[in-house]
Amino acid sequence: MVELTALQKLSAFLDPSSSVAGVDQQNAARIGERGADREAFLRAAEKPEDERKAIINRLAAKYHKEAGFEETEIGNAVDEFVRNIPSEFETTEQPETPQQLPQDQGVIGSLLNKLTERNEPNIAGRAKGQATDAVHSLQEQQFLEEFNDALEQGDQTKIVELIKNAETHKLLDQQLQLAHQHLDLLNPDELRLARLDGTTTDKEGKTITKVDNMRDEFTTQALKQAEKRKKQEERELTPAEKDAKAKQEAKEARLQAIAMDTNIKDPNRRSAAFHALLQERLAQTRPYSIFAEYYDQDLDGMLVPLSQLIQNQAQVRHRMALRQRQGVQQAVNQQSNLQNAAINAVQKIKGSKSRKGGLGSLLKGQLKKQLLSKFKKELIRKGLAWAFLSPPFVGEIVVGIILLIIIIAVIVIILFTLFSPQGSQEQQPSLQPTCTPENTCEQQLRDNGVSVRGDLSLNGDPYGKAKLVYDTLALITQSPSKFGTLLGIPAKPITLYFSGSACTGHASANGLVILSGFGACGTSVARFMLIHELSHEIAFRNPGLYNSFLNQFPRSSLTLPTYNCQFDYGVGPYPAECFADTLGEYPVYKTYRNIVGGRPSYFEHVFSSFITSFNPFYTFAKNNVYGGLEF
Amino acid sequence: MKKVFVLTLIFLVILTITMSVVFRGNQPVSLPNALPTPTPVGPPHVDFSKINYSKVFPDQQAAQEVLSTLQVASESSQIDDYTVVPFQTDIDQRQNLVYEKNNTAQYVVQEKTSDNTDLMVFLASHPGSQSFQMFDSIHAGSGFSWYIFPQDGVGFLANKDFGYALKVLYFPKTTKENFIQTAAKTFQLLQDDPNSENVQESFPENP
Numbered sequence: 147m148v149e150l151t152a153l154q155k156l157s158a159f160l161d162p163s164s165s166v167a168g169v170d171q172q173n174a175a176r177i178g179e180r181g182a183d184r185e186a187f188l189r190a191a192e193k194p195e196d197e198r199k200a201i202i203n204r205l206a207a208k209y210h211k212e213a214g215f216e217e218t219e220i221g222n223a224v225d226e227f228v229r230n231i232p233s234e235f236e237t238t239e240q241p242e243t244p245q246q247l248p249q250d251q252g253v254i255g256s257l258l259n260k261l262t263e264r265n266e267p268n269i270a271g272r273a274k275g276q277a278t279d280a281v282h283s284l285q286e287q288q289f290l291e292e293f294n295d296a297l298e299q300g301d302q303t304k305i306v307e308l309i310k311n312a313e314t315h316k317l318l319d320q321q322l323q324l325a326h327q328h329l330d331l332l333n334p335d336e337l338r339l340a341r342l343d344g345t346t347t348d349k350e351g352k353t354i355t356k357v358d359n360m361r362d363e364f365t366t367q368a369l370k371q372a373e374k375r376k377k378q379e380e381r382e383l384t385p386a387e388k389d390a391k392a393k394q395e396a397k398e399a400r401l402q403a404i405a406m407d408t409n410i411k412d413p414n415r416r417s418a419a420f421h422a423l424l425q426e427r428l429a430q431t432r433p434y435s436i437f438a439e440y441y442d443q444d445l446d447g448m449l450v451p452l453s454q455l456i457q458n459q460a461q462v463r464h465r466m467a468l469r470q471r472q473g474v475q476q477a478v479n480q481q482s483n484l485q486n487a488a489i490n491a492v493q494k495i496k497g498s499k500s501r502k503g504g505l506g507s508l509l510k511g512q513l514k515k516q517l518l519s520k521f522k523k524e525l526i527r528k529g530l531a532w533a534f535l536s537p538p539f540v541g542e543i544v545v546g547i548i549l550l551i552i553i554i555a556v557i558v559i560i561l562f563t564l565f566s567p568q569g570s571q572e573q574q575p576s577l578q579p580t581c582t583p584e585n586t587c588e589q590q591l592r593d594n595g596v597s598v599r600g601d602l603s604l605n606g607d608p609y610g611k612a613k614l615v616y617d618t619l620a621l622i623t624q625s626p627s628k629f630g631t632l633l634g635i636p637a638k639p640i641t642l643y644f645s646g647s648a649c650t651g652h653a654s655a656n657g658l659v660i661l662s663g664f665g666a667c668g669t670s671v672a673r674f675m676l677i678h679e680l681s682h683e684i685a686f687r688n689p690g691l692y693n694s695f696l697n698q699f700p701r702s703s704l705t706l707p708t709y710n711c712q713f714d715y716g717v718g719p720y721p722a723e724c725f726a727d728t729l730g731e732y733p734v735y736k737t738y739r740n741i742v743g744g745r746p747s748y749f750e751h752v753f754s755s756f757i758t759s760f761n762p763f764y765t766f767a768k769n770n771v772y773g774g775l776e777f
Numbered sequence: 778m779k780k781v782f783v784l785t786l787i788f789l790v791i792l793t794i795t796m797s798v799v800f801r802g803n804q805p806v807s808l809p810n811a812l813p814t815p816t817p818v819g820p821p822h823v824d825f826s827k828i829n830y831s832k833v834f835p836d837q838q839a840a841q842e843v844l845s846t847l848q849v850a851s852e853s854s855q856i857d858d859y860t861v862v863p864f865q866t867d868i869d870q871r872q873n874l875v876y877e878k879n880n881t882a883q884y885v886v887q888e889k890t891s892d893n894t895d896l897m898v899f900l901a902s903h904p905g906s907q908s909f910q911m912f913d914s915i916h917a918g919s920g921f922s923w924y925i926f927p928q929d930g931v932g933f934l935a936n937k938d939f940g941y942a943l944k945v946l947y948f949p950k951t952t953k954e955n956f957i958q959t960a961a962k963t964f965q966l967l968q969d970d971p972n973s974e975n976v977q978e979s980f981p982e983n984p
Contacts, residue, residue, distance in 0.1 A: 543785070543788065546785060546788070547788070653918070655920050655938075682918050682919075682920075685918070685919050685920055686919075686920035686936070686938075687920075687938075689920060689921065689936040689939050689941035689943075690892045690941065692919050692920070692921070692943075693889070693890070693891075693892070693941070693943060696871065696943070697868045697871065697890055700868075700869065700870035700871055720914075720915060720916075720917060720918070721915065721916060721919065722916060722917060722918035722919035723918060725919070726918065
């Protein structure tokens with residue numbers, strides 16, 4: 147009898163069809179109960195070393211009695227497995243697969259080869275599957291290499307052939323079909339591309355599908371664009387053009403580096419970079435040329451945002467078309483109204499002329515010239531007052547027109563100023579960085595339109611809350627922030643009332659803000675509470691700004707991981723709370739994320755990802771409220 | 778001197794007409810007699826061309842004004858026993874909604890995506906109209922609430938201080954009581970302000 151090692155015994159136990167000599171075959175009957183462990187054993191070689199050790203250790207500990215070795219030998223089995231995989235399972239013969247396994251299959255490839263060599267049907271089947279996958283992977287690599295070569299050589303026939311045969315790029319078909327739906331909205335060229343319906347035959351009489359046809363068309367377009375680009379590149383560029391091009395390329399390279407950097411763990415960052423890159427490219431080219439550019443990269447996951455981008459572009463163009471149509475309609479109507487007005491006016495003038503020979507005759511021919519000439523001379527000689535008071539009346543009309551236009555302009559400006567939906571432009575609050583001495587904070591706040599009521603003491607400081615409010619307001623209203631202007635202080639007063647101990651807040655449309663437990667939960671929380679509630683006041687006083695927020699962040703896309711945005715009022719997200727949290731987090735995001743009882747859960751306790759993962763919210767606050775001021 | 782007066786008067790009339798044309802941007806656009814037919818995109822749950830809007834818009838001009846914004850419909854859904862057909866606005870995901878039943882429009886909700894003073898304009902043109910206020914919990918804390926004019930068949934989700942509207946709801950003319958029993962339930966409108974004093978935002982303890 148051959149003396150088996152612990153690992154061999156374990157292998158034989160978990161793999162009953164093994165031909166290793168000396169194994170008690172009765173174990174074979176029990177193997178069905180241990181399918182999962184057997185699977186784990188066979189796949190252990192694929193795992194990283196630590197995980198591999200853990201698996202073998204567990205299996206050896208569990209089955210050492212049944213496999214016939216001592217508990218003390220478990221460690222040996224583990225060491226041996228880790229150490230002996232290459233020699234134990236390696237074979238010099240190649241498996242019966244369509245193609246040699248790629249090198250990166252490594253240990254698992256060797257293991258599967260060995261198992262296949264044993265001619266065990268079930269294991270060989272899995273090995274074949276693995277090998278097929280590997281071959282597909284290899285084919286894909288080959289495809290990409292050939293595609294790149296063909297693209298460089300401008301071999302259109304080869305490219306079309308490659309694309310048609312690229313069975314592994316099924317996602318492209320889906321994306322192309324999706325693009326097809328939206329391309330219906332695009333320009334005539336793209337419409338032509340999109341309307342290649344049904345099946346047709348190529349030059350050789352072979353039936354090709356719509357998608358094939360689109361691919362041909364798409365490839366043709368891409369190549370045309372490539373040629374055009376090449377010609378443009380060959381042209382001598384001016385220094386300014388070279389500089390602009392270099393900057394653009396550097397910018398795109400940075401974005402692409404981020405998008406393709408698999409070491410970056412935050413997918414949102416990569417996605418954002420990829421979107422930004424596409425936007426840059428889209429600004430220069432048509433969508434299908436971008437498609438062409440990225441098709442030769444293994445970016446299946448990124449084709450989804452690309453498709454969304456195409457969709458968005460289509461929608462934007464469609465909306466522009468609708469607006470144009472409405473604009474044309476309005477222009478037609480306005481033109482019609484103007485014509486009617488002109489006809490009415492002419493008819494009135496004609497009526498006047500027929501009765502008294504009025505303006506119609508007076509403004510014609512030589513008389514008109516004489517009158518204007520006389521008026522001009524008199525105006526110069528005697529000034530406007532004379533012209534206004536003296537005949538002929540032409541001078542009066544001219545001066546009257548000027549005065550009337552000025553008066554109307556002034557009235558329109560006043561009306562627009564008073565009734566602007568964005569709120570009137572009030573005087574900016576003027577707050578120093580801090581208030582000293584502290585007992586003047588209350589008065590200084592009042593001077594800026596903010597009254598503080600209730601218990602002002604905080605942590606033994608009798609004016610602590612007033613000072614905290616002052617410092618916070620001074621921080622967020624400093625130039626160039628528009629926070630104070632949007633809030634409307636000092637013209638539209640705010641009253642802050644401090645009560646209770648729980649850290650809650652409430653804002654009313656009449657300017658009353660109740661803050662409970664202000665400062666009791668820490669400075670960051672207090673600042674957030676105050677800014678959050680004041681942001682409600684901004685919404686009350688600037689409905690257009692709130693509507694802009696809704697336009698940019700419809701309810702279904704509100705995703706700030708803050709309690710008020712997601713849970714307040716029950717189920718959330720509620721736009722007004724998300725609006726207030728957007729403005730509230732902006733100055734404090736580096737130190738505080740608004741959560742209650744750990745909700746909503748998120749990977750970071752502070753909110754440092756606000757500026758990256760939630761950049762549109764950050765940018766909204768920065769541009770629309772804080773005037774570019776950063777904290 | 779009389780001539781001067783007459784000519785000045787004529788000039789003022791022309792100027793007034795010109796100014797009214799120039800500043801008619803917010804005025805209803807007169808459209809051709811035929812109502813626009815929205816183009817369906819989603820599954821044909823509803824025959825868009827056969828929806829009868831006379832119940833909601835007894836006034837043809839109002840119908841034309843609102844329906845001119847209904848350009849492209851996306852997939853409809855079912856709310857209660859209404860088929861709700863969304864129509865694209867110039868802002869993604871803000872959609873005008875037509876609540877339809879038996880090929881008859883029961884409600885139309887129009888999104889107002891740009892600055893306006895629609896409530897103010899309506900009040901100016903309907904001086905005697907009776908209204909009452911209702912609340913929408915979705916927009917609690919925004920300063921917007923519903924101002925319903927049941928006898929005019931129209932409601933505004935608006936900020937009353939500015940007359941600024943976020944949405945306009947068109948419905949068959951009715952009484953206040955009937956509106957509360959029907960439309961208010963469909964649109965989950967509340968008679969009490971959810972943002973009243975006893976509701977407060979929560980803030981956590983110091984991390």
